[in-house]
Amino acid sequence: MDEIVKAAIAKWPNVPHCYGWLGLDARGNWYLRDDNAQAAGAFCNPLKGVDPVQKLASKGSLLEHEKLISFIQRNYECEDAGSLKGQWFFQNGPQRVYVELEATPFIWRIGSAPDFEVSSHTGQTVRAQRCVVDEHGRLYLETELGFGLVHSLDMLNAADALESGLWVPQDLLTRDLPQRFGYVRSPQALQSA
Structure with a gap:
């Protein structure tokens, strides 16, 4: 984790977590999911029975800025304890942004x-x-x-x-992989449950 991120966490320790705004697809691409993308559906919609236009809309906007992608990837980690265990996140300064996974971490x-x-x-x-x-x-x-x-x-x-x-x-x-290998595909869905 970047030192500047650690300093931001220490300075602002109680910033609320963010859910649903960032996704990682099955090709390792990052997507920013604004309100419209989230309203279009889940990031990790199953392929069967989902309208392709809706599935594309629910993914959001492909991130292409190399420095932003590099920052996300340097600060990409997994919760290792408690009720959030197995949820992957990007530590964006003091805010933890939980990642929707299309496939795996x-x-x-x-x-x-x-x-x-x-x-x-x-x-x-x-x-x-x-x-x-x-x-x-x-x-x-x-x-x-x-x-x-x-x-x-x-x-x-x-x-x-x-x-x-x-x-x-x-x-x-496929359905057994998240539990077997300890990851959560949709932290947002857990928050809604």
């Missing part, structure tokens, strides 16, 4: 053979500890940093890693 990029280097959407290099495949054929990795989905553009490299025996996938259902 991390999106992994996979390098080519022979190293198959794994890095997160936040730019950190990690080591895969466990490999999971769901009923839709999506590939996930658990690392020392956390749990995440392999980016769809890197599936060829991931397939090569699997064929080489580097990773042995375990079959799990």
